[in-house]
Amino acid sequence: MSVSRYMLPLLISVLLALAACGRDAPSGDGATAGPDDFPDAEVATDGDFERAWLGVLPCADCDGIQTRLVLRAEDGVRRYVLEETYLGAEGDNAFVQEGEWREETTSLEGVDTTVYRLDPQGPGRWFWLQPDGGLEMLEGEGRASLDGLAYRLQRL
Numbered sequence: 001m002s003v004s005r006y007m008l009p010l011l012i013s014v015l016l017a018l019a020a021c022g023r024d025a026p027s028g029d030g031a032t033a034g035p036d037d038f039p040d041a042e043v044a045t046d047g048d049f050e051r052a053w054l055g056v057l058p059c060a061d062c063d064g065i066q067t068r069l070v071l072r073a074e075d076g077v078r079r080y081v082l083e084e085t086y087l088g089a090e091g092d093n094a095f096v097q098e099g100e101w102r103e104e105t106t107s108l109e110g111v112d113t114t115v116y117r118l119d120p121q122g123p124g125r126w127f128w129l130q131p132d133g134g135l136e137m138l139e140g141e142g143r144a145s146l147d148g149l150a151y152r153l154q155r156l
Contacts (some may be wrong), residue, residue, distance in 0.1 A: 048074045053135050053153035056087070063088035069127070069135065069153060071101055071116060078102065080118055082125075108144050115142060127153070
């Protein structure tokens, strides 16, 4: 086993932790940062585009799940690619899932917000778009988790 195999996930984890530290930092005028402070947060849903997010999500029986999500729209067709690598797990630990996605509006914490639902025809997965452009993976049928920062992907 190579030491460098473990360095990349560690480096990514440290960078994500540092990025999350300034999440609620006040802006220059003393106000808390809001959606207008991150004009590129919204995913353009008209026209062709590609957006990507990366993070390490919690895992019950491994060191974490390195997760990369790419949302694409081309000629009106919305597709995603979800790559998950189970860190520290033995055997085949990398998985790729592809399918359709849909943008939905739902009420989370009493506020109407944008979520992206993967595989909307099935049980799917939901990701909550944050004001800074990051995504938070939601539990079950679109419920916010108790530890949102642990389930967060940063925009690339």
